Amino acid sequence: MRIVLVGPPGAGKGTQAAFLAKNLSIPHISTGDLFRANISQGTALGKQAKAFMDEGILVPDSVTIGMAKDRMEQPDAENGFLLDGFPRNVSQAEALDEMLKAESMKLDAVLDLEVPEDEVVKRIAGRRTCRNDSSHVFHVQYKQPKVEGVCDICGGELYQREDDSEETVRKRLEVYHTQTEPIIDYYRAQGLVVTISALGKVEDVTGRAMAALKDDAAA
Template identity: 60%
Template sequence: MRILLIGPPGAGKGTQAVRLATHLSIEHISAGDLLREHIDRGSELGRDARTHMLAGLLVPDEVMIEVVEKRLARRDVVQGFLLDGFPRNRVQAEALDRILTGSESRLDAVLDLEIPEAEVIRRIAGRRLCRQDRRHIFHVDYSPPEAAGRCDLCGGELYQRTDDLEVTVRRRLEVYRSETAPVVDHYRPRGLLTTISALGGVQEILDRALAAISRGPDEAADETRDASSN
């Protein structure tokens, strides 16, 4: 089983990717994690990526494509994989097509997590991190600290990352709409795509994803529309 998981920031891709891959006993491949591995190892690809990132530039498509291609060439993906964070645009989607064709394999499903932009902003802009330990994360609405502005676990000051500011989140959503959303149109004509509501509990969303995989895009679409209207 080879699955592609896409969706805007704040849709819960990371959480669902781990759960889906575990449930299906396939490899979870995060493009972001792959890139960080190359940077940490100091590989040629990692050095190239780091140079662009330090200059405030996006990592070039050719670098990301090669990073993913090398990962998909490993033997542990023979039984399948779940890929998230790639492709981010149509150029990368077309490159993934070539990579899979070259290995005589193909995608079995493309899952598109859908969520209203207002909810994305609420989820991300409400995050607060502890300055003493950034693993301690709170949310002003969903998991507020007992004492405003203070970490329940260590007493450290809570703060909002620049990446989590509403203006930044809106900018990220604009980038997603202009670059990543067209990836949906790349896969839709092939009958691979199912749009899934990312609203609700973690298990509820996982169940929708599993239903989409087992039933196929056409049958799962009706369930998705019902879930989104509730």
Template identity: 65%
Template sequence: MRILLIGPPGAGKGTQAVRLAAHLSIQHISTGDLFREHIAHGTELGQNAHTHIGAGLLVPDEVTIGVIKERLARPDTERGFLLDGFPRNLAQAQALDGLLADSKLRLDAVLDLELPEDQVVRRIAGRRLCRQNHEHIFHVGYSPPEVAGICDLCGGELYQREDDREATVRKRLEVYRNETAPVVDHYQAQGLVTTISAHGQVHEVLHRALDAIG
């Protein structure tokens, strides 16, 4: 099974992608993970990606597509895969269609995680990380610490990332609307899209995704 998971920032794509791929016993393919892998191995693609990431720029389409093409060619994708973070724009979606067509393959499903923008902003802007351990994550509304601004687990200071500030989140949503939302229209025209509410507990959203793909 070949699946694309798409949705706005804050919809829980990463969380759902890991769980859904594991449940289906297919490969979870994340562009972020691939960039880190290529950078760590010093490949030409990795060096190119690192140059742009280090400058705070988006990795060019041709580099991103090259990374995906290399990953899809590995034998472990024969059983299937779940794409997370790609394609992020229409040009990448069209390139993916071409890559799959070259191998006489196609996507089986596109799952569009839907979450109202006010909830996206609330989810992301309320997030707080521990300065001593970034794996310790709290939320001022959903999972607040016992003492405001202090990590329950290690006593470290909690802070809000710049990327999580409301103004930044709204800019990210604008980029999503302009660049990534047309990808949904592209696959909607192919009859592949199922829209899933990303509201609720992680297991609830996972069950909706599994129901959608049968």
């Protein structure tokens, strides 16, 4: 299957993408991983991206599209892929359509993870990260440490990252509504959108997604 995963920040896209890709035996292709891989390997596109990022300028669509194209042409993506973070806007979605059309391929589904805005704010703004190790993450409501403000794993201080503040989260949501959400209507016009609730336990959301994709494929 060839799937695009969409949803607001805090919807759990990265977590769901990993589970779904494993269940469907297809590679999970995330924009973040593409950028990191191209920059660390010093590819031509990676050098271009780094130059823009070092200047504090948004990386142009052409560079992101080029990276995605190279990755989708790898042997492991021959029988499908799950795209996470790409396309990010309608022009990228149009470019992806052209790319696939040139290879006589098409998308099977666009999985839209739906989460109420207040829940997104609660999920992200409630996160607390360990100063010693950023992979140690807790939550004021959903995953409380045994001692408030102290990491259970290493005893480091827990703090709220600047990009997890409510103000920053709401700004990120504005960007999502303006730039990324329109691709849902773009794909809905093609009959590709499958919307599921991303509320509840991770495994419940995965089960919901798998069932919805199965139903969609059978339709």
